[in-house]
Amino acid sequence: MDDLERAIIISFDESGSVDPGLKSQVTAYCQRIKESQGICRVCMEKVLFCTFPQVQFWCLKTVQEVVRDRFSSVDAEERLFVRKSVASIACADGLDEGSAGARVLDGPAFIKNKLAQVFVTLVFFEYPSPWSSAFLDFLPHLRKGAAVIDMFCRVLNALDDELISLDYPRSPEEVRVSAHVKDAMRQQCVPQIVRAWYDVVVLYKSSKPELAAFVLDTMRRYVNWIDIGLIANDVFLPMLFETILVDGHPDQLRASSAGCVLAMVSKRMEPKAKLTLLRSLRISRIFGMVVENEESELGSSLGSLLLGYATEVLECSKRLESEDIYNESVELLDEVLPSIFYVMQRSEEETTFSSLQFLSAYVSKMKTLSPLKEKQMLHLGQILEVIRGKIRYDPAYRESLDLPDKIGREEEERMTEYRKDLFVLFRSVSRIAQDVTQLFVMNSLAAAVLGSAEVEFEDVESAISLFYALGEAINEEGIRTGTGLLSEMMPMLLSAKFSFHSHRLVALVYLETISRYVGFVHEHTQYIPLVLAAFLDERGIRHPNINVSRRASYLFMRIVKVLRVNLLPFIETILQ
Template sequence: MDDQALSFLDGLHLSDGRSQEKLLSYFELLKRSDDGWKLCITAFTSGKYNSDNVRFFFLQVLESYIHQRYHLAGTEDQQIVRAFLITCLQMQASGVTKDKSFLKNKIAQLFSLAFLVDFPHRWPNYFVDILHASSFGHVAVEMYLRILSAIDCDVVDREIIHTNSETERNTNLKDAMRERCVPQLVESWLQIMTTYQTSHPDITCLCLDVVGKYISWIDINLVANEQFVTALLSFFSHSQLRESACDCIHEIISKGMEPVAKTKLIESFASVLNSAGVMCPNDGEEGDYLARLANLVNGMGQNLIYCYQKLVKSADMVNAMTTLHAVESKVPLILRFLSHEDDDISEAVIGFGQDYITLLKQSPSLTQRQREDVEQMLYIIIKKMKYDDTYNFDMEGEEEAMFQDYRKQVKIIFNNLAQLDSNMVVRNVHTILTSTLPQWKTLDYSDAEMSLMLLYMLGEALPSSIQSFTTYKEKAPPLQEMMRLMVSSGISCHKHSFVQLQFLETAVRYDKFFVVEPEYIPNVLMAFLDERGLRNKNLQVCSRASYLFSRFVKSLKPHLQNFLEDILKRITDLLVLPPPEADSQTRLSMDDRLYLYETVGILIVSSNFPPDRKQMLIRELLLPLVSQFKTCLTKLCTDCEEEDQDLYAYRINDVISFASRISKGFSNQVTMKQIGCVEAFTETLQIFLQGFKCQVQRHVLRAAIRQYLHRMVVCLEEEILPFIPVALENLVQEPDAKELHDFIPLMTQLIMKFKKTIGPFLREVFMPFVQTIYGVLSTPQDEHDQVTASEKRMLQRSYFQFIACIVTNNVFDVLRDQNAQNLQQVLMTIVQGACDNPDPQTQKICFGILKKLVEVWGGGDGEMGGFKEFIYQSVVPACILAPLKPSFDLNDAQTVIALGECAQCLKCILDKRGEEVINFLQNNYLPKLQLSPELIELLFFSPLSLSFHLLFASSNFFFLLFPNFDAADSTDQGKHSNSNIFL
């Protein structure tokens, strides 16, 4: 052995690059060597090397050998491996080595790998030998159980994905084990559990874990018998064993069985556990044990419900009712564990609770007992959703996150209960609110928050109730009464910030209430605008309030006209932007301000103010943004320190975003032109376009300007068009792939909105823009630069989407008016994209473009000079050759869609050119592909009578012949995508 290389396994040397390199080289050398694994076996058993890392190194070399070459080993090498494995057990048992768990697990893994290769043919006595070795003492027994766990991991564990051959191998191994040794294994488990339950309870726990793993595929009668069950019951009196006993029984009852047999098995366990007092534990029991016991009850209930559903489906109603009775008998246990103060214990039965309610929802009616049970469950979950005194609202950590997850699960039960018996749930929530809201000042915050949360959750559980508000107050439904009580109670003034937030959440959820009772709007508005909402001392509440206020205003803007002046006055100071250097001192984040600017824009535009007043208010909003834009741009481009560049660039991004959000107030009903705001926004745009000239942080600035341009395309008409050339002119100067890719959606947006109107401008800029794209795509790059390669692929696809937008919006004059050479160049890029591009989405786009061009220009002698020749010289060959490419994978769904578009393109050519296409293929193109006249004759004059022809290949040429194939029909696509017809 190379002791110097092994010395590098010392933790002191692991960080040294040279040491690692030498060690890895030595490791590879041992793995490749014919005798390297033997050297490691000798070194491992010699006693010379005591370092855990070194010993683990030896085992890894042996693991590599067993993985890669052991299946080819001769008898002598097989004996060496087996002898070493048994020696390891003996060394463990004799105390020669006191290996740590990771070494023991690696040895167990080696046993399992040998098992996969040797059992049952090369090592038929595998289990006899390890069972014999386990007689060496408790340490050997522990290793025996670890080996069985490792075998389960390799052969049974369903979470591990296996190949088809591995699955077949594993099935054969389990069959062989059932035939040869499973009864002996089960007998050994029983002996181990009872022998070591007092002296070494950890071994008994490990054995119970093994039983739980193997029960899924062995005979249930080997375990579900009096002797085994008696042993399991005895473990419940042992504090160190009862948790493992719970888990083991859970695995036993979860075994796949026929429903009648499984019901009997579960009920037998329930009976004996109940008789032993296990099912009624003391409240003072340890939480971990109660959580495991609750999980066992949960497993019983869910398995019984599954059995009931299968029996009902098979119409075995006699046994189904027996199983249903068994389910009902477990409901008191659900309620007991669900109500436990420990959330882990309560959470363990939530699955059973949800399934039970789902089961009741399928019943035509509920019994009195069932109604009482579900009502009690409602009381329990209402209590369980309350915050406790330990919850840290200021600094939420792991425990708080766990409670929120628990609360979400309990909410699902609440929703299901509301769907099961809405009247009962509404009645109880109404009772709680009428008893708590009038006296909220004397209540703990958790009770106040819970009452508001219940009202909020009703809207989620019963969404139709939100539409039930009526203008007839004497006939108002309970929900409307509860909302009236909430708003008028003054509970929004509770000192706890999360009660205040829950008030705002609930008010927004039931915004329809304020439509029928608008007199309550002022109460909610003030809550949003003062220290309960946007000025809340809790930053989380403050941030959320900005979003909720935006929603509230959008929903109720027709009813806010009388409050606009007051709202704008109260909110103005929140819109003031501090200098970028002082941004960290503000309470509202930039994202929060986005909602506020959008809200103010909506309020102004939707107001009853005269147009000149609206224009003035909009300008007052925009002017500070423009001012700060100019200041930050000047600093960024001139005297800005490098460390401050991000600060100013992102502030510019923010102010442009705010201006964009203000424009959200405009719509098709109320346009910028109608209220005279076009000039204000175009002047702002002209200033923002100056950002294109700044080369510092150019990606951040240009992204923001593009965002504003997108909004202006939506809000303006032809007024936006003069600004596009400026943007394009700046873009084509030192462009990169990402910027061009991001700019193309703006061009397509313009084309889709203005269509013919944009034609003259588009004809002028088309080729310069396209040539800029060509230039960027053809720029050399480092072959290892994956980022640039990805950006170029995205740009190429965007380019084809740009052309597709032109043709689908019928702006063909843009292409028609290009000179012949330029048009030919563009058309060839489309053909190349269809035929040579490995991306099926890009191919689909290109074939779609070609099909559209054929539809418009492909008739008669060709509306476009030379286009007829282009069809035969380029389009038809592209349609035929594209599926021949190795990258054309018909197992890929996107490729199948591209194939359909290709077929549609060919069909369109056939529709436009008729028999001329057949003659071209028969007499010109196909002979050039060296197809024999006999084969061509068969293709065109066979009884199949082709409607079109699609040539594709995997390794040779094949013809796929579909007489009536419609590529737009997904059924046909699926039917033919994997068909091969060999001619």
Template sequence: MDDRALQALAATAEGQSQGRALEYFEHLKQSNDGWKLCAQAFTSGRYQSSDHVRFFCLQVIEHFLKNRFKVSVLQDHQDVRNFILTCLQIQGENQTQEKTFLKNKIAQIASLAFVVDYPQQWPSFFTDLLQTLNLGHLAIDMYLRICLAIDGEVVDREIVHTEQEMVRNNFIKDAIREQCVTQLTESWYQIMTGYQESHPEVTCMCMEVVGKYISWVEIGLIANDKFVPLLLSFMKMPLLRESACDCIHEIISKGMEPVAKTKLVESFTSVLESTGVFSQSQDEDADFLAKLSKLVNGIGINLTGSWQKLVKAKEMENASMTLQALENKVPLMFRFLGDEDDDVSGAVTSFAQEYISVLKQIRPHAAKQRENIEGLLCHVINKMKYDESYNFEQEGEDEAMFQDYRKQMKTIFNNLAQLDGELVLVTVHGIITRTLVQWESMKLADVEIALSLLYTLGEALPASNGQHFTGDLNKATALQEMMRLMITSRVSCHGHSAVVLQFFETVVRYDKFFTCEPHHIPDVLMAFMDERGFRHSAAHVRSRAAYLFSRFIKSLRVHMQNYVEDVLKRMQELLILNTPDNGCHLLSNADQLFMYEIAGSLIVSSNLVIEKKQLYIKQILTPIVSKFEDMLTKLLVESDQKKQLAYAQGINNAMALASRASKGFSSQKTMQQYSCTPAFTDALKIFIQAVNVPVHRQLIQVGVRQYLHRMVVCLEEEILPFVPLVLENLLKQPDAKELHDFLPLMNQLIMKFKSAIAPFLQGVFMPLVGTIYQVLNSPSDALDPNAADDKKMLQRSYFLFLSTIVTNDVIDVLKNQEMQNLHNLLITVVQGAVEVPDPQSQKLCFLILRRLVEAWGGGEDGTGFVNFMYKSIIPACFMAPLKSTFDLRDGQSSLALGECAACLKSMLAKKGENFKTYLQAEYLPTLNLPPELSQEFCLAMESEIKIFRNYLKHFFSKAKS
């Protein structure tokens, strides 16, 4: 061994030395005898004090076993065997405690050798292992670790195995069952009885082994008069009881026939109950209680599974016995579900869920079952309450864990509502009634849970489109009473943010209530507006209130007519822009977006006269524009980089707010209808000045584009003169990402105005396309990983732009280009179809070509297109799918091939027999296709498009094979 290289394995070694060690590591892994050198070094004792060197040796041996052992010579197999047994011998004789990571690695090496050599080449594997057990607890420790490692290789269902490995594993398990399983189970019994007091950790590991192997060994070898009393005795020993719990859980979870499974579970449960194991007090160790809870959970799930199988098999007598056994375990489930420790409670939730699923299949319910349903509901509601230690101000890991636990309880609550909606409704109604009439004198947890349950009813009780207040009269009446009480009780004035937030959440969930009783709207509006909502002392409450208020207003816009001006007046303070100079006001930039959207929506949907609407819109936009100009001026003279960024972000935010203020308008409610066009176009004139800013150009252009997108929706032709101004600045310093981000705006304009945009588009088309060519053909920075992606996205956007033109009645924009420009453009589309290894771009290109064929392929039209069709488009339809980069199995490529097929059929539809003759006589022979296959291809083209697509896929698959 190269000691100098090995010394560099230490964590303190320098980089160069570590590099040498890695090279030596690779050399030993690839060397035929490297593993032998490592095996000798490991067992020689020479490196006994160097754990990192010994682990290094084991990794080399592991590499050999995983990659070359199966095909190695017999002597290598014998040498590996000797190495493993020597390791066990050394461990026992020297009584030297290895580090855990070394022991686990040795066990893994033994398991890798085992799966290759057992049973043919090493039939005495387990006999050899068992002979080492008399060497003491350290040798036993290694034996048990090897058993666990074998389980990982052969049995563990969480590890994905190939079909070949599964066949091998079944063969190994059969051999163990036939040859030595009795000796193995006997060894486990001897270990558990012999070391329970002197080395309890060994006994615990042995129980883990039993739990792993029980899934495939004969149940009678473990569930017998010898093992069971031993395991039960361990349940009373503090150092062993948790492992005993897990072991019993694995035993009762073994796959068995349902009647036998029920008997097994009942026998264990009966003895455990008789010994008082389940009667532990809540002061008991929480970890042990959690294990017990898990065991009870396993008991319930296994009994449920047996019942389901028996019902399916129509064995009703046995099913009835199993159901009774299950019912008898419900008090156990309640005991652990109600435990004050959430880990203990959470461990039994699956039992609760499964029990509910059983009750859903049984109608009507017996008195005891109804009592169980009520008890389960009571436990769930109680466990959903916040603990006094919950830190609302600074939620950490404990709080996050409780929220996850609470979600589990809510799931059970929802399932109980599906099982007995009336009971849940009556229960929650009672809690709401008792709580809200005296909320001021009640604990926070009780008030919060009352509102939370009312909120949760919205998802627990089915309702079409949130219509909880129509249909079922009992439900509608109860919900109305609870909502009315929640609002009139003024519980929204509670001092704790959790209650206030739950109030707002509930109000928005049941917004349809205010359609039934609109006279409650003013109270809720005030709650949002005052210190309970937007002016609350906690920022997270203000933020959530802003979002919820926007939903509330949208839903109840029709009922807001009487409150519009008052709401707008109270919102004035909330609409003050946050700037680098004046800091942040009550709401953050993100929260203000909702405020501006609400303001715009209220104004547009109100019954106010147009003059007032104009005035209010102007009052909203004027401060934005003023602050925008101020920040833009300061940005242009600012030299400090941090302040530059702050001003750029402020500029972007100002445009975002103006965009959101326009949300009240739409293609149906245009600005023109309300004479609000000047206010928004005047703002646009100012905003466009920012596209020339030399710093943070992209950030600011995002805001300009966002505003333009909104204006395309809300304005008519008034928007068109502004686009060339943006485009002109864009073309001065072309950038792939900016062009890619700009093209969707052009597509939006084309889709909205269609042929009406043709004159405008004619003027900007070639400058824009020329700039795109220039950027795509410019050299990329090899060190910039994003440059290639930006170009790929721009290329795809370019093809999408062209496809938008040919599908929206402005195809003449292409036809009216100079002949050479049109030809160059068509060449880029053909190249995109054939050369670009991006199936989405290829699909777009074939779509463009098909549309052009449909428009221009019928005759000579002066563009020379028909000639181009024969010389370029037809070859593209064949060359693209034949490319090695065109994966016919890929979903996106299949879509591209579908467009290719449609393109071919369009050419056939336009040129008919002439097209078929050209294919058969001139083009297809260049592909060395026999005449009969060419004829078959042309016949296939005449079939329906779906049939031809499938044919084309088969045709190219065969051609590429």
């Protein structure tokens, strides 16, 4: 171990055992060495021959900084040396198995990732000129096996992360270089890279499925800007779907294949060409797999694929002018929607946002159609089912929500925010399919308030919450007259004493709902005794929870202002 290696190791020490003064000195020493002439040669030699990961990492990071910050001032011979050295290590070129260089590719992941970043930094400044063969030189070495294939994927992933992907903010210069690199790759090496991906996946999907999955995950990143014909063809698509459909393949590999298909589905294309691609996928082949794998990572990936597929079909239906082609898109959408609803009802909260975006777009599309067909009305009913399922509280928080304690308050706040978009969607559905929505709410309410003793708090609370939200889609005149099924739902709500009525959240939403529909009571005074009972007994002002009692008092004062003279016959009842 020489002085530089010793200094680097000390500078990386986080144990606290190194004297701060010494650490400061070695840090300054390392910085001076970093700025010296010929440092790239020193660093590349240590990457090859030093066995300490800290030293290898420091040296690679130093080379990256030199390339990024002052490579133009480095003489041409050293620049060529750096390119050749980095490429040789990455490709295991001229390195025997077990040699110092080969050990780099068998070393820690963070060393290989840093090597990939150095490679990409060189690409930024040197590709396609003077380093025109950066990627083509890599391809013949893939036959050396898993280590080089893994390194090639890391390089491509780093290229996407550091330069190409639009998921990160880019400077104008980075955008310019990114476009330049992509154009050069399209002309020079993309077809060869795609062919290499295919060959590697076919070769390793049985013997090294994790490597094949890594290759597919890399490919997925590139689908959005390479020629779609390179992968949406009679060679690649059958391989991807065979990987997805065969039970013998590991879930990770199958999920990676599904991710590639999703990237193809999501690629920007003209609507007619996109519809042709979507039809060619025969996506119905995976409908049953969603049910079989709903608890696994594969099930989540398949659900995302179906959602992406449905989103693109819907988008095509908006942009296609030919009636025949439009009808075809509607058929594809009708085919996939039942599976979409199944996925949404069981999906995690993290995926709800994208699901809601699709459902909102679908409902918006329905607004432009009149009259709605029976199947479309059925789909809207299924959307209501999804909404009801999503607004339910988790039973694990039932007691905390009733108290409420700190956990309960946090969960209530979270759900209040989470429900906002769901209720917006609910109101959108109710405006274009009022009869369907009212029937759905009445059935939900009936099951909650008139159902068996086994009904759960979460069902009661969600049913009354939907009834409350329904009021926002009904005008004042409709509320007063009891439009549609409202004249049946209000008596049902007012006369019921159902399970979990004592629960704080049920009591609150129950009183809020009565208050929202007080206009109905104003016109149907026979229900005033039921309203008074609800507010004046243990469901309202006499509720054991002080927060419910206070809210009941406030809402009751508002109701009194609306009903006024209608309450005169009940003064004694109120004052008791």
